[in-house]
Amino acid sequence: MFLPDVRTFLAVASAGSLSAAARQLNVVPMQVSRRIAALEEDLGVRLFHRTTRALTLTAEGEVFVAYARAMVDAEAAARAELSPSSGTASGVLRITAPSGFGQSVVLPMLPELLNANPDLRIDLDLSDRQVDIVGQGLDLALRIAPLEDSELVARKIAPNPRLICASPEYLKRYGRPATAAELDQHRCIKLDSVGRWPLVVDGKLIRRRIEGYITTSSVEAARTAAAQGLGLAMLSYWDVFRQLADDSLVRVQLDDAAMEELSVWAVIPSRRYVPNRVKVFLGALQKHLSDLAEKGDQRCRDQTPASRAPE
Template sequence: MFLPDVRTFLAVASVGSLSAAARQLDVAPMQVSRRIAALEEDLGVRLFHRTTRSLTLTAEGEAFVPFATAMADAESGARAELSPLPGKASGVLRMTAPSGFGQSVVLPMLPALLEANPELRIDLDLSDRQVDIVGQGLDLALRIAPLEDSELVAKKIGPNPRLICAAPVYLEKHERPSTVADLDNHVCIRLSAVRRWPLVVDGTLIRKRVDGYVTTTSVEAARTAAVQGLGLAQLTYWDVFRHLADGSLVQIHLQDAAMEDLSVSAVMPSRRYVPNRVNVFLDGLRKQIVELREGDRY
């Protein structure tokens, strides 16, 4: 059943005239007549008694009015729910983000976002594992590590370079490294997924083997271990920016190597029909990243 035909039926039933309904709908009278005929053929009943002077509903037409009204109202409600006014978001935003990034960047922006969009709800999975967003029915995944080859759509939201850092208490006991070779003389905290540290030497990405007493699957645990003075850590900017700002961690610069330049990326199932709640959230996230970077002295 074609909804424009249903809406045309309701218009004709309301005004009692094909020509008046055509003026109301801003279409040609012939188009109104064709839509009514198509609806009657689809339903297999006559909806109107027609004479040269009058047009009235049949018994079947009378019976169809409440159903037609319900269908038209349901369509209007669906469009209002799924296509809200520009700049506003509604519905449930189902998303995932790395735990550390989620707690330090995403969660602080939610009060203002939800206040500006009172019809929006957030379902947030904080996890450092790679989540199957299609299989889990998610709208969005935020990634701060290198992206694997995927059929999903990825958009760069902001910078997130890797860096090496250590606690002042560690550097008081150990000479600060200044070259790649110096790392051999230091205790290094390793992530299980990144046992060899990526470094850019003479424009080429290498994987430097490092050793230490702590290896962990958790970015937060690696950061905590570094703050406690258990060794050097290679993490990404958004994992440690607050600790660099308060001095509990210090950035280490190597003279003969640069860090891998990563990004915060938004990964979505498709580039078509992206829900407005996703676009509103990403606009807020971009603004949050810019404001945090501008307030960072490092």
Template sequence: MLLPDIRTFLAVASAGSLSAAARQLDVIPMQVSRRIAALEEDLGVRLFHRTTRSVTLTAEGEAFIPYARSMADAEAGARAELNPSPGKASGVLRMTAPSGFGQSVVLPMLPALLEANPDLRIDLDLSDRQVDIVGQGLDVALRIAPLEDSELVAKKIAPNPRLICAAPAYLKKHGRPTLVSELDHHACIRLGAVKQWPLVVDGALIRKRVDAYVTTTSVEAARTAAVQGLGLAQLTYWDVFRQLADNSLVEVHLQDASMEDLSVWAVTPSRRYVPNRVNVFLGALQGQIAELGQSYGRPS
């Protein structure tokens, strides 16, 4: 397989047509068609369904995408490693992040990142589900949930402990719980179908069942509901740091329990051939978190 053929395949898959891919690659459409035909002959499979009006991926083409991206990224990583000035990032950074963290931390940093790296493009999936980064052909995933054992490579970016918080108006009206048992008498805001909150009691992680007045799958919705005084919410520091700073939310401390220590992790498919755009992004993210920590305070 030739790398120009692989890059052409990725361009057609992204653009959805041979002519659009040709414009993107600055070649004639006939050259694109020949490269795709050569790649299909080399692989022994048909990668695209072609009609006079459209080009769509076959099942084999869909399956080949992550491998093609891996090979293209390996070449880009090698060039970046040998480049005497590798500070600039280029290409498409494909990533996923939890919705709350993405909205509060990642999105605000993108204007400065893109201005400093004009050849960089961002493909960002904000989702609280764990995405298969290898199968989806992603460069990096930011994760906050406890990491499961896998062959993926994880790098700790920053601490991000869980905390219980509520609006001052709610606490003034309903009182502030100080013991785990007192949570039974409070309205709680629950994320998803999980009916229990993780708490650390006597050094052991327990699951405390809470009575949900509001249940939502969205971190942003849970935060908004808490600010509106609808109950107690258990979120993470980087989900609510701005609200803690402006006092629209206050942290609730329990005397007989502490919160689970979580962290923000950057997960990549491999230690080898990490594209320069990933390293540039992660460096910018760490700088962003350090700057926010100075402005808003650091999680304890």
């Protein structure tokens, strides 16, 4: 399999037409067509449906996209490993992250990252759904929820415990719950994805049924509603660390229950051929989280352990 043919295939799949891919690759459309034909002959399958008006991937072409990206990434990783390098990252880094974490942590770190790596581009998907990173051809997924068994490679980036929080105005008006049972007397803001609140009682994780005064699918909406005094919310530390620091939200601790300990995880497709852009991003993320923890006041630092470097 000829690697330039594979790169041409990815360009066509991304651009959606032979002519657009040719302009991107700075070649004539006929050369693009010949490379695609050669690749299809080599693989023994059709990769594109071609009509006079459109060009779309076949089912086999959609499957091949992930493999093609892996081959191109492997070549880039080999060149970076074997050639002198300034240590900067290049290419397109494809990431998916939870919306709340992406808004509060990932986006603010991008200006410094991109300034230090001018040849790097970011394709960022902010979504609370579990994305198939292999099928979607992604380099990296940042995840907060407990990880399911998977053949993917997961690296712990930093602790991210759940916590119950509310605005000072809400607590002044309705009081502060002292026990898990007293949660039933309060207005609670629920996330669709967390139907029951996980609490650790006597060392065991239980899931307590909570009546939602407000229910939402959005972490940002739950955080905003809590800051507006509409109720108690259970979110993770990195979702609300800025609000804890400026006192728009206050942590509520229960006497008879602790919160579930979560972490920020980096999930990658494989340990082999990890692109330099992924390594550079994870190093920058770890430093960013560490800097944020250092800038917080002592109360906020006490609410989460210091970040650790990726393993």
